[in-house]
Amino acid sequence: MRVTRLRLRDFRTYATADVAPGPGLTIVHGPNGAGKTNLLEGVYFGCTARSCRTANEREVVRFGAPAARAEVDLADAAGATHALAVGYAPGEIKRLLADGAPVEALIDVGFRPLVSVFLPDRLELVKGPPALRRAHLDQVVAAARPARSATKRAYSRALAQRNALLARVRAGHAPRDALCAWDRELARHGIALRDDRAAAVAELVAPFAAAAQDLGLRGTLELRFRTRSRAVDAQALAAELRERLGADLERGFTGHGPHRDDLALLREGRELRTYGSQG
Ligand SMILES: Nc1ncnc2c1ncn2[C@@H]1O[C@H](COP(=O)(O)OP(=O)(O)OP(=O)(O)O)[C@@H](O)[C@H]1O
Numbered sequence: 001m002r003v004t005r006l007r008l009r010d011f012r013t014y015a016t017a018d019v020a021p022g023p024g025l026t027i028v029h030g031p032n033g034a035g036k037t038n039l040l041e042g043v044y045f046g047c048t049a050r051s052c053r054t055a056n057e058r059e060v061v062r063f064g065a066p067a068a069r070a071e072v073d074l075a076d077a078a079g080a081t082h083a084l085a086v087g088y089a090p091g092e093i094k095r096l097l098a099d100g101a102p103v104e105a106l107i108d109v110g111f112r113p114l115v116s117v118f119l120p121d122r123l124e125l126v127k128g129p130p131a132l133r134r135a136h137l138d139q140v141v142a143a144a145r146p147a148r149s150a151t152k153r154a155y156s157r158a159l160a161q162r163n164a165l166l167a168r169v170r171a172g173h174a175p176r177d178a179l180c181a182w183d184r185e186l187a188r189h190g191i192a193l194r195d196d197r198a199a200a201v202a203e204l205v206a207p208f209a210a211a212a213q214d215l216g217l218r219g220t221l222e223l224r225f226r227t228r229s230r231a232v233d234a235q236a237l238a239a240e241l242r243e244r245l246g247a248d249l250e251r252g253f254t255g256h257g258p259h260r261d262d263l264a265l266l267r268e269g270r271e272l273r274t275y276g277s278q279g
């Protein structure tokens with residue numbers, strides 16, 4: 001799928017923009033602050049209804065304008081064309097159109113292209129804390145299997161509930177046994193989440209190694225999913241949670257489970273995070 005045209009209105013620096021990239025590689029050049037990244041962000045916003053730069057979407061609306069809009073025209077390899085449009089006014093629900101028809105979420109749109117943006121701060125994915133890699137992995141799962149994105153939400157909800165209950169038990173407002181039900185719930189979603197992530201990593205292993213080779217990196221490049229728990233099923237994970245209850249109560253939060261997983265990027269068995277070069 002290729003973006004054949006981008007139209008922006010009141011998006012960042014652009015009052016209006018109308019760009020028709022050619023079929024090959026497109027290079028956008030210009031002085032600092034000219035609006036290059038804004039244009040890239042506009043493509044991303046039109047394809048995903050999200051910003052690739054900020055979680056605070058108000059920032060994308062041009063200063064002084066009430067709303068921003070991004071429209072992309074798409075063409076697939078067979079020549080079929082599609083269109084996506086995203087209208088956004090702060091405080092209001094986004095207006096999303098797929099081939100002119102309103103939709104609730106672009107993730108449900110079959111022809112939506114998968115876009116990947118590399119900004120300098122994306123190096124944090126390699127160098128930064130595990131939470132960033134987990135979040136990225138969960139995005140890969142959501143993009144490749146939209147139906148599975150519910151697992152992460154269910155796990156996060158169960159984790160928040162268990163942590164809240166831990167605080168109540170600590171304060172003497174609830175009995176320890178009350179945690180049993182949440183342990184089971186957390187373990188059930190935890191195993192599902194771990195399996196989703198493991199499946200996503202398994203699919204990424206070969207392309208990652210191939211991309212590393214294309215970049216000319218010497219040595220064996222490897223992607224490895226590091227799970228906190230070795231539990232084979234939900235029952236075993238629930239038992240592990242149970243074993244660590246004392247420590248959790250002391251700490252005040254759940255210290256074990258998929259929210260502590262990590263994705264290791266290794267070269268010759270060594271962490272790129274620690275030993276990799278910048279480039
Ligand atoms: N909501 C907004 N409304 C108007 N202007 C904005 C908005 N958000 C950012 N800008 C302006 O956009 C400009 C930055 O544009 P952009 O980040 O696209 O530059 P760039 O061409 O990528 O520059 P560089 O080469 O430094 O990366 C800044 O001048 C900033 O003030």
Ligand SMILES: [Mg+2]
Nearest residue numbers: 033036037038
């Ligand atoms: Mg830039």
